[in-house]
Amino acid sequence: MDITMEQKKQYQKRVEQVCPQTNLLTGCLKAFVVGGLICVLGQMINTWIMNFGADRQLAATWTSISLIFLGSFLTGAGWYDNLGKFAGAGSIIPITGFANGIVSSAIEFKKEGFILGLGAKMFTIAGPVLVYGVLASAIVGLISYFVG
C-alpha cells in the first residue's frame, strides 16, 4: 500500500505534537542566562581573591578550583543535573560542567568497583576533553616554538 503525501504530512504533524521541538530561542535564552550567571559567579570569586593580593594567574586558578568544587558537589547532591535539564549548554560549557561530567559518570559506575568503575569511568567525558585539549595546545606550543 502506498503512503500518500497527505498521510505523510499527517504523520509529520503528529510527530511534532507528540514530541515538541525545544524552541531554539528559548533554549538559547536559558543557556545564555545560566551560563552567564556561572561566569559572573566566577568573576566574583576572581575579584574577591585578587583583593587578597593574588595576581591574575593565581586568581584564575583559584576560581577554576572553586567552580570545580561547586560543580562536583552539586552534581553529587543531584542538583546540577536538574540545572542541566533547564539550561542545556549553559550548564555544559562552563568549567562546572566539566566537573559534572566527571562526577555523574563516576557515580553511575561506582557499583562496578573503585578501580575500573569509579576510577576509570570518571574520565568518560573528562578524558576526551583532556586528551584533545592537551593535543591542541601542544601543537600550538610546537608551532610557537618554530614561529617564535
Place this chain on the structure above:
Amino acid sequence: MEFVRAFIVGGLICVVGQILLQRTKLTPARIVVIFVAAGAILTGLGLYQPLVDFAGAGATVPLTGFGYTLAKGAMEEVQSSGILGVFTGPFKAAAGGVGAAILFGYLASVLFNPQSKK
C-alpha cells in the same frame, strides 16, 4: 562593569554551544571537545587573549577558557624552556584545575550515591 562583561561574553559562548546542541547532531561530549580545542587554537592565533582581557571570567570559565589556559601554558613554557615546554607547559598551567577535578570529583563520587529515578 566587569560583571556585565563577564555575563554577556560567558552567556554568548554558551549560546554557541546551545545552537550546536539543538541544530546539529553533535553530542555534548563532542561539543565540549570542540570548545576546548577551539579555545587552544584561538589562543595560538592570538585571538582569545583580547577576549580574556575584555571579559575576564566570562572568557576563562567556559571550556574555551580551559583550552586557553592549556595553550597559553604551552606557549609560555616554550619561551622559557624550549621544546620541553610542549610537554610540560599545558600540564603546568592546568595543574590546579585538573588536580581539583580529580580530587573533588573523586570525593563527591565516593560520598554520594546515584539519585533514585523518580
